[in-house]
Amino acid sequence: MTDEYQEFDRARTSGDGDEPSPVTAQQLPSDGDIETSLRPKSLDDFIGQPRVREQLQLVLRAAKLRGGTPDHILLSGPPGLGKTSMAMIIAAELGTSLRLTSGPALERAGDLAAMLSNLTEGDVLFIDEIHRIARPAEEMLYLAMEDFRVDVVVGKGPGATSIPLEVAPFTLVGATTRSGALTGPLRDRFGFTAHMDFYEPAELQQILHRSARILGIDLREDAGAEIAGRSRGTPRIANRLLRRVRDYADVRADGIVTRDIAHAALAVYDVDPIGLDRLDRAVLGALVRSFGGGPVGVSTLAVAVGEEPATVEEVCEPFLVRAGMIARTPRGRVATQAAWLQLGLTPPPEAATGGIEVRAREPQLDASDGD
Numbered sequence: 001m002t003d004e005y006q007e008f009d010r011a012r013t014s015g016d017g018d019e020p021s022p023v024t025a026q027q028l029p030s031d032g033d034i035e036t037s038l039r040p041k042s043l044d045d046f047i048g049q050p051r052v053r054e055q056l057q058l059v060l061r062a063a064k065l066r067g068g069t070p071d072h073i074l075l076s077g078p079p080g081l082g083k084t085s086m087a088m089i090i091a092a093e094l095g096t097s098l099r100l101t102s103g104p105a106l107e108r109a110g111d112l113a114a115m116l117s118n119l120t121e122g123d124v125l126f127i128d129e130i131h132r133i134a135r136p137a138e139e140m141l142y143l144a145m146e147d148f149r150v151d152v153v154v155g156k157g158p159g160a161t162s163i164p165l166e167v168a169p170f171t172l173v174g175a176t177t178r179s180g181a182l183t184g185p186l187r188d189r190f191g192f193t194a195h196m197d198f199y200e201p202a203e204l205q206q207i208l209h210r211s212a213r214i215l216g217i218d219l220r221e222d223a224g225a226e227i228a229g230r231s232r233g234t235p236r237i238a239n240r241l242l243r244r245v246r247d248y249a250d251v252r253a254d255g256i257v258t259r260d261i262a263h264a265a266l267a268v269y270d271v272d273p274i275g276l277d278r279l280d281r282a283v284l285g286a287l288v289r290s291f292g293g294g295p296v297g298v299s300t301l302a303v304a305v306g307e308e309p310a311t312v313e314e315v316c317e318p319f320l321v322r323a324g325m326i327a328r329t330p331r332g333r334v335a336t337q338a339a340w341l342q343l344g345l346t347p348p349p350e351a352a353t354g355g356i357e358v359r360a361r362e363p364q365l366d367a368s369d370g371d
């Protein structure tokens with residue numbers, strides 16, 4: 001079973017260029033420190049996701065009123081939308097400390113037992129990528145989540161004994177890019193699931209202006225809109241594009257980020273007005289120009305752009321489908337009217353609408369659409 005988002009980003013960052021595409025949703029090594037400084041610190045500071053925020057506020061306040069620990073919380077959604085930030089906010093709002101680990105780090109039950117036995121009452125245990133937790137650790141987690149105890153097995157073979165161990169009452173916050181890959185028993189033990197969705201351009205614009213304030217960047221209003229429209233509905237991408245645009249403004253201009261500067265900088269980085277990168281555009285171009293809009297099989301399409309079929313399928317298609325440019329049909333991939341318009345061509349009358357609104361005439365408004 002492949003991990004859609006993981007594969008998506010691994011493939012994108014290991015393309016032919018040395019430089020990963022700036023519209024990668026996954027964290028890149030160069031993002032690290034800056035992201036920490038840009039993380040929202042409280043629920044009020046968190047922009048967007050109004051429903052998730054309101055629901056979480058209720059969950060956390062109710063727990064505080066009762067003086068207990070809140071239910072375990074699952075945060076699900078694509079990379080770069082604020083799951084890790086939200087986990088940190090949950091601990092901050094509860095006034096407790098956050099212990100951080102990840103599914104892949106919990107290979108053995110013993111790894112988890114060590115984490116659990118170090119918790120103090122009320123702590124938040126954050127397990128990132130929880131869908132990748134190893135089975136024995138997962139089974140230990142069931143009991144810990146339910147009864148705040150674990151059974152530690154000491155010794156091997158017939159002489160092995162199981163020693164029950166108390167765990168301080170804690171709140172588990174799990175994050176996953178693939179909630180569908182969670183086993184039923186694990187999913188059932190979360191009292192509350194928050195699904196994070198792609199952000200609207202207006203929200204991304206607010207995030208960009210907040211980041212610009214923190215980083216001391218003079219970002220003009222219309223420049224914020226320009227960057228927001230190319231950020232694929234993803235705050236992580238928005239913040240990364242902001243930094244690239246700032247570099248350009250510092251080197252080629254007076255440091256002030258105007259709309260023209262943003263425009264010119266993003267052209268240098270090959271990010272088009274709706275956030276497509278070079279490979280996305282090559283796929284779209286091949287589909288429309290070489291295959292008349294399809295339908296065409298994904299492997300044929302991949303050959304046409306000189307890429308592996310898996311790369312086309314996992315790297316380009318998810319966003320192109322989300323943006324309403326490509327439709328997946330049983331007979332192959334089909335370009336929608338929006339794809340033709342995006343390439344500046346007149347769509348043939350039979351071109352699919354893809355069941356979506358065609359808004360390619362105002363491409364900068366489209367980036368977070370289609371879901």
Ligand SMILES: Nc1ncnc2c1ncn2[C@@H]1O[C@H](COP(=O)(O)OP(=O)(O)O)[C@@H](O)[C@H]1O
Nearest residue numbers: 035038039047079080081082083084085235236
């Ligand atoms: N709602 C938001 N408001 C402001 N910045 C955000 C928001 N969501 C995410 N970010 C920014 O995007 C970056 C990535 O968010 P993160 O929480 O690491 O996402 P995830 O864990 O879902 O991949 C953060 O460092 C932060 O700067």
Ligand SMILES: [Mg+2]
Nearest residue numbers: 083084085128
């Ligand atoms: Mg994260």
